[in-house]
Amino acid sequence: xxxxxQTPSHQVTQMGQEVILRCVPIxxxxxxxxxxxxxxxxxxxxxxxxNNEISEKSEIFDDQFSVxxxxxxxxxxxxxxxxxxxxxxxFCASSELTTGVQPQHFGDGTRLSIL
Amino acid sequence: AQSVTQLGSHVSVSEGALVLLRCNYSSSVPPYLFWxxxxxxxxxxxxxxxxSAATLVKGINGFExxxxxxxxxxxxxxxxxxxxxxxxxxxxxSGSNTGNQxxxxxxxxxxxxx
Numbered sequence: 219x220x221x222x223x224q225t226p227s228h229q230v231t232q233m234g235q236e237v238i239l240r241c242v243p244i245x246x247x248x249x250x251x252x253x254x255x256x257x258x259x260x261x262x263x264x265x266x267x268x269n270n271e272i273s274e275k276s277e278i279f280d281d282q283f284s285v286x287x288x289x290x291x292x293x294x295x296x297x298x299x300x301x302x303x304x305x306x307x308x309f310c311a312s313s314e315l316t317t318g319v320q321p322q323h324f325g326d327g328t329r330l331s332i333l
Numbered sequence: 334a335q336s337v338t339q340l341g342s343h344v345s346v347s348e349g350a351l352v353l354l355r356c357n358y359s360s361s362v363p364p365y366l367f368w369x370x371x372x373x374x375x376x377x378x379x380x381x382x383x384x385s386a387a388t389l390v391k392g393i394n395g396f397e398x399x400x401x402x403x404x405x406x407x408x409x410x411x412x413x414x415x416x417x418x419x420x421x422x423x424x425x426x427s428g429s430n431t432g433n434q435x436x437x438x439x440x441x442x443x444x445x446x447x
Contacts, residue, residue: 222376251434261377261423263434274434309376319365319384319427322435324377 220244222325224310230331231300239295239328241310248315250293251322252285254278254306261309267293268315297330305332335360335426339438347446352396352411354441356424359405364426366407367435368398371421380422383407394418419445 223242231237243250252264265275267285284296293312297304307329311322340355358364365384369377381392388400394417398409407424421442425435 224376253435253437260439261435261437263436266434276434311377319429319433321367321379321382323379324369326374326376 222310222312222323224308224325224328226328227326228329228331230333233302233332234299237297237300237330239297239308239310239330241293241295241325242291243293243310243312244323245291246314247312247323249273249313249320249322250285250287251311251313252295253309253311253324255309255327256303256306264295300330300332302332305330335362335364335428335436337366337424337426337436337438339422339424339441341441342439343442343444345444345446346414348416349413352409352414352418352443354409354422354424354443356398356407356409356438357405358407358424358426360426360428362429365429366398366400367425367427368392368396368407368409369423369425369437370394371423371440373420377423380409414443414445416445416447419443 225240250267255261265279266273282298307327309327310325313320313322336359338357367382368380381390383400391397396411421440423440424438
């Protein structure tokens with residue numbers, strides 16, 4: 219069964235450094251998402267992306283964050299200058315472009331630890 | 334606006350007993366509802382979805398959920414718990430368009446006692 223893959227599984231970064239989290243969505247999916255889950259808290263929406271542009275973003279997704287689809291397969295989340303509170307599990311998801319609401323398929327996540 | 338509330342952050346059941354995980358939703362539009370399961374160190378796996386068809390939805394691993402509009406609920410059940418069901422369960426609600434963000438509940442941790 220096709221799946222969403224994320225790399226790396228764990229990223230440790232010094233505060234203030236830039237970090238890029240990578241995702242390969244399911245190949246025929248056209249909607250892409252990033253969510254984060256701070257330890258012990260709920261999964262929170264960051265951003266959705268369709269047709270090479272952001273379609274929706276939350277208040278968490280401030281100017282420090284950016285997303286990009288640099289080629290036909292990868293979808294990346296960049297945090298420009300990391301803060302301690304960015305430490306969380308980051309999940310990528312994708313969904314098909316069909317009528318109605320389709321389930322979002324999630325990757326296994328990248329655990330980001332900011333020191 | 335959409336939101337979900339999961340009552341009970343921790344639920345413990347004996348192996349073979351009924352599993353009931355509660356989810357209530359709030360939505361200004363006809364909701365689309367989902368249950369996801371998260372095993373340790375893994376991502377979110379779709380268990381089942383409600384998209385305005387049948388109100389009783391059957392999912393994987395023997396789970397099912399019933400959409401009750403009058404109660405704004407979408408509780409997850411399984412007749413007989415198995416040890417392998419121990420995991421974190423999340424209810425989620427979405428708006429009516431593909432591409433809408435999912436709003437997740439705070440999750441319920443299920444423990445199965447042998």
